[in-house]
Amino acid sequence: MALIFKDETFRDDFTYTNSPATIRRFPFPFIEDQYRYSVNIEPHTPGPKGSVLEFPFDIDEHYVSEMRDRAMVLQDDPGRCQALPHMMTAQWDMLELVMVALARDYPDHFTLHRDGAHWHWINKPLKIDQKFVFGEVNSLPYEPMEYIGRQVQGDFSIQDQRDNQLWMDAGIITSQADWSLDFDVGMNFFEWHAPVPLAHEAGVFERALKFLLNLQIGKPVRRLNWTMTINPRLDTSPENYPKWGTDRTTVTPENVGKKVHLRVEMQGLFRLPRSNAILFSIRGYLMSLEQIVTVPKWGRRLPRVLKSLPQELVDYKGLSRYRQTAIDWLEKYDDGAPTTPGNGPD
Amino acid sequence: MTPITIKSRPVYPGLSPDLNARINLIVCDKGGAAAVSELFARAEPPFAKRSTVFVADTLSTSEMETLKKELAPAACEFLPTLSSGIGRLREVLNDAPMGLRLYAAGTEPLIGSVVQAAADYGIDHLSIRTEHRGSLMRRVQCVHCKGFIENVTTNPVTCTHCGLTLFVRDHYSRRLAAFQGVCIDAEIPGDVPPTEAIYQ
Helix, strand or coil, rough: CCCCCCCCCCCCCCCCCHHHHHCCCCCCCCCCCCCCCCCCEECCCCCCCCCCCCCCCCCCCCCHHHHHHEEEHHCCHHEEEEECCHHHHHHHHHHHHHHHHHHHHCCCCCCEEEECCCCEEECCCCCCEEEECCCCCCCCCCCCCHHHHCCCCCCEEEEEEEEEEEEEEEEEECCCCCCCCHCCCCCCHHHHHCCCCCCCCCCHHHHHHHHHHHCCCCCCCEEEEEEEEECCCEEEECCCCCHHHHHHCCCCCCCCCHHHHEEEEEEEEECCCCCCEEEEEEEEEEEEEEHCCCCCCHHHHHHHHCCCCCHHHHHHHCCCCCCHHHHHHHHHHCCCCCCCCCCCCC | CCCCCCCCCCCCCCCCCCCCCCCEEEEEEEHHHHHHHHHHHHHHHHHCCCCCEECCCCHCCCCCCCHHHHHHHEEEEEEEHHHHHHHHHHHHHHHCCCCCEEEECCHHHHHHHHHHHHHHHCCCCCHCCEECCCCCCCCECCCCCCCCEECCCCECCCCCHHHHCCEEEEEEECCEEEEEEEECCCCCCCCCCCCEECCC
């Protein structure tokens, strides 16, 4: 089925909003009424038709506008896309994985013809028609990671594997929840997660790393992560913190439903065949509290979860200034009824 | 010892001699030179004979003479600044043979600069023997304008490039040889806590 792409903004006038069908498929991240830290990794196998899990790389109604926002970020700050020199093979791996998946899963929008190393890629929504030679960097207008990264929703990093460690040696990161690729590139798994509170002590990262080092080709995995963002802003980078930090002081009981957004990251991890690196996709979904409470189960559960957060997490996720306002507003939608297990709408 | 806070924060275990190394190359500043002299005292004399020490610091002639005697029989070279010391290190690493062991002793900006330069020559950071001595001053990168601020002794600190007031995090990048500085009053401009001289 052909998607209809919206024309909307993630900055200035913030016209982004979800259509009713997109609300129903939102990956609400809480499977119970309280939040618990866990590794929560599961096989990235195809989910129900129409869900965000149907395909390995989910394309939705926001695709064209998100790609436009990414191009603007890269224009202002080319450092959001970086790859260390030894990552070129992994870049081609990523390009192949994404192009093959998009052409297979969204044939109305993307087409890939391959004749040996001679590839022909057509991206109809973005009006791109590109012939190139696989493996020849000069046959594309950008390096392969940036080329395909400008055409697929979600941020991406590529992890090299050596010395029983994963090293974040490449990435295209324009819609991050407050971490800097430019600062973190070249770090190992423990180092780039260093600022995360509580989880190191809980052994979460050691277990996750052990698991990921054994990730197999063709058996990707996924997990959900979340935070909250004021206004539907994609670029909440530390680089631009002075531009969006003040948003956090603008939340009032009157505007909280519209302004505060739950930001969910569907994170996918794929072993890459030539480089043995791991592609990490961070596919973000934004939904306002106002839209969340249109699903009664989520309206009941979200205030309960927000109340159960440990203070360290509240601070780390930057919720301190508006969490209580959000809880007070959300509680109107919690009638105290029990919620069913799992994250989907009833 | 510098306190261990988060996992990206480097650990400096202290200098220990590699008795199997054919050449020992040691980069230090004035404070770190004391650690080098203690290292030589702990090891047998042949170890110092196989060692070259680059002292990258501003020193008086008499200080140089004293250090030369103290560090003998190692060969001593004096470089007037950290950056000239790193330049000299790069020259040597360019032609370095197998069996060279690298050491760094002094402030964190010195150790970080040695580790950063060595990475360009394929030297793993964990193979470099390091000891922190002297000031706790830090090298900080402003995450906003990407400028580097040298010899930071306070938190917060004003970015010398863009003027923002930065909170100095413990998050550290070996590639940049710097800690991360993030605008401290981005949410409420002007709401800045008192400056504390905590990296003296």
